[in-house]
Amino acid sequence: MPLYAGIDCGTQGTKVVIIDTEQGATLGEGSAPHEMISNSNGRREQDAQWWIDALCLAFGRAVKAAGISPADIAAMAVSGQQHGFVALDKEGRVLRAVKLWCDTETAEENDRLLALLGGVKGSIEHLGLMVATGYTASKILWLKTHHPALWQRLETVLLPHDYLNFWLTGNRVAEYGDASGSGLFDVRRRCWDRHTVELIDDSGRLWNALPPLVSADSLIGTVCPAAAERLGVNVTTRVASGGGDNMMGAIGTGNTRPGRVTMSLGTSGTLFAYSDTPVISDSAMIAGFCSSNNGWLPLICTMNVTSATSAVQKLFKQDLVRFNQALEQSEIGAGGILMLPFFNGERVPALPYAKASLHNMDTDNFTEDNLCRAVVESATFGLRYGLDLFRSQGIVATEIRLIGGGSKSRHWRQMVADIMDCPVVCLRQNETAALGAAIQAAWCDGLQPVATPGEPVPAASDLLSALCEKFVQLDESTLTRPIPRQQQRYTDLYANYLALLNKEYAQVAL
Numbered sequence: 001m002p003l004y005a006g007i008d009c010g011t012q013g014t015k016v017v018i019i020d021t022e023q024g025a026t027l028g029e030g031s032a033p034h035e036m037i038s039n040s041n042g043r044r045e046q047d048a049q050w051w052i053d054a055l056c057l058a059f060g061r062a063v064k065a066a067g068i069s070p071a072d073i074a075a076m077a078v079s080g081q082q083h084g085f086v087a088l089d090k091e092g093r094v095l096r097a098v099k100l101w102c103d104t105e106t107a108e109e110n111d112r113l114l115a116l117l118g119g120v121k122g123s124i125e126h127l128g129l130m131v132a133t134g135y136t137a138s139k140i141l142w143l144k145t146h147h148p149a150l151w152q153r154l155e156t157v158l159l160p161h162d163y164l165n166f167w168l169t170g171n172r173v174a175e176y177g178d179a180s181g182s183g184l185f186d187v188r189r190r191c192w193d194r195h196t197v198e199l200i201d202d203s204g205r206l207w208n209a210l211p212p213l214v215s216a217d218s219l220i221g222t223v224c225p226a227a228a229e230r231l232g233v234n235v236t237t238r239v240a241s242g243g244g245d246n247m248m249g250a251i252g253t254g255n256t257r258p259g260r261v262t263m264s265l266g267t268s269g270t271l272f273a274y275s276d277t278p279v280i281s282d283s284a285m286i287a288g289f290c291s292s293n294n295g296w297l298p299l300i301c302t303m304n305v306t307s308a309t310s311a312v313q314k315l316f317k318q319d320l321v322r323f324n325q326a327l328e329q330s331e332i333g334a335g336g337i338l339m340l341p342f343f344n345g346e347r348v349p350a351l352p353y354a355k356a357s358l359h360n361m362d363t364d365n366f367t368e369d370n371l372c373r374a375v376v377e378s379a380t381f382g383l384r385y386g387l388d389l390f391r392s393q394g395i396v397a398t399e400i401r402l403i404g405g406g407s408k409s410r411h412w413r414q415m416v417a418d419i420m421d422c423p424v425v426c427l428r429q430n431e432t433a434a435l436g437a438a439i440q441a442a443w444c445d446g447l448q449p450v451a452t453p454g455e456p457v458p459a460a461s462d463l464l465s466a467l468c469e470k471f472v473q474l475d476e477s478t479l480t481r482p483i484p485r486q487q488q489r490y491t492d493l494y495a496n497y498l499a500l501l502n503k504e505y506a507q508v509a510l
């Protein structure tokens with residue numbers, strides 16, 4: 001049985017999807033949550049061991065749901081939240097808690113690095129993108145500055161998905177798509193950028209700590225005995241390159257060729273579109289990352305989507321049913337309340353030091369329902385800001401493929417359609433990053449000459465298209481079109497949001 005597993009280590013949890021390529025079916029899914037260490041300095045960290053424990057739990061649940069023996073899984077791949085910094089010592093021990101993509105404690109180090117690179121222009125010249133707070137590079141400079149003793153023990157720099165690959169196989173490698181979000185990688189030449197690396201550290205320690213790069217269509221090894229025992233798989237189970245979660249979300253939404261736009265309403269909000277050629281945009285806010293199918297993936301990321309909505313949900317001790325009720329019961333515009341949802345600083349626009357704020361409250365509109373609506377509207381306005389940047393680069397969205405936890409809410413889907421003035425649709429398989437990883441595992445495995453003895457190895461892009469065709473299906477029941485009256489109302493409200501943003505952050509070029 002040709003079975004493949006996809007593992008997605010997201011911010012809030014790990015999800016696993018198991019597929020059967022012969023039947024073209026998803027057999028089972030499992031998930032397990034993660035904790036987060038945070039403080040008001042912008043610290044956002046996780047213990048790498050939590051990911052392994054969640055992986056094992058979610059994997060076991062998916063295997064059980066699929067009703068298969070894990071020993072029958074031919075290959076697997078890992079998708080991971082981007083930009084985290086896993087620092088390993090020589091023995092493969094993790095040196096400290098992992099700073100995540102949403103950590104803004106290293107904003108100062110990012111400012112320093114950006115200045116050393118020669119500002120936005122210099123950063124784009126060297127890397128093809130602007131280093132942003134949240135990327136791995138400033139976290140490395142932070143470790144060197146604040147923890148010199150740990151710095152002396154740094155042997156390898158890994159991203160979250162690379163670390164899980166290391167746990168699975170014992171191999172320390174990186175893959176182009178995820179590596180392109182490190183801030184140490186030249187997206188045009190697809191290699192580590194020595195100049196940037198040496199601005200952080202010219203002793204050779206950092207350069208030597210960067211793992212070799214592999215292309216997205218590679219297998220990186222087989223499962224090592226310790227991991228095989230915990231997962232119940234064979235030591236012959238192959239592990240594919242894997243990639244960043246947005247890169248895998250692109251595969252899992254069929255966004256593997258130009259002309260499609262995916263939007264994710266996860267802990268972060270993202271917007272991305274595939275390109276066959278490097279995308280060095282006029283706007284430094286668009287990150288021209290590489291994809292995890294050997295192309296490019298221009299991407300916009302906002303830091304406050306379900307992280308912001310869950311903060312309000314938690315405040316009112318609501319479950320998701322009650323939260324959605326609040327969206328249903330409140331009116332467009334939240335009675336006039338406007339929020340800037342920057343609980344966590346922000347990447348797009350580049351406001352790493354920003355804090356969230358509420359505006360325009362009076363005794364009438366200050367209700368639980370309005371506050372719930374205000375946070376969802378503001379998080380969605382943040383993505384509209386991103387979509388306008390895409391549109392200004394000629395990236396056309398005629399239909400948005402909507403993924404991430406928030407896309408499960410029909411009220412939120414309607415809001416996205418109205419605010420973006422574009423139809424939106426979800427996928428039948430909601431865990432698109434985990435599905436993308438499972439597809440990538442099948443893809444890499446299918447490209448091996450030994451996989452189908454005697455038969456020619458298919459062209460890489462043909463095989464990937466065929467797999468996407470088989471597994472990526474739109475859920476037509478979620479197709480949501482803009483409602484003209486609501487869309488018009490949101491045009492005005494979005495203008496108010498932009499005016500507020502400009503007023504509050506006039507000192508920043510927005």
Ligand SMILES: Nc1ncnc2c1ncn2[C@@H]1O[C@H](COP(=O)(O)OP(=O)(O)O)[C@@H](O)[C@H]1O
Pocket residue numbers: 010011012013265266267268306309310320323324403404405406407408409412
């Ligand atoms: N029906 C829903 N309505 C609103 N928000 C939802 C709904 N279902 C899930 N979510 C939000 O989505 C979040 C999880 O999103 P997800 O994309 O899985 O996160 P990540 O990949 O960043 O870990 C949950 O914490 C919750 O806030």
Ligand SMILES: O=C(CO)[C@@H](O)[C@H](O)COP(=O)(O)O
Pocket residue numbers: 010011012080081082083101102134181244245246266267268269270299301
């Ligand atoms: O930083 C980015 C993209 O540049 C984030 O999108 C992370 O990759 C985290 O993703 P989720 O946990 O929200 O899926």
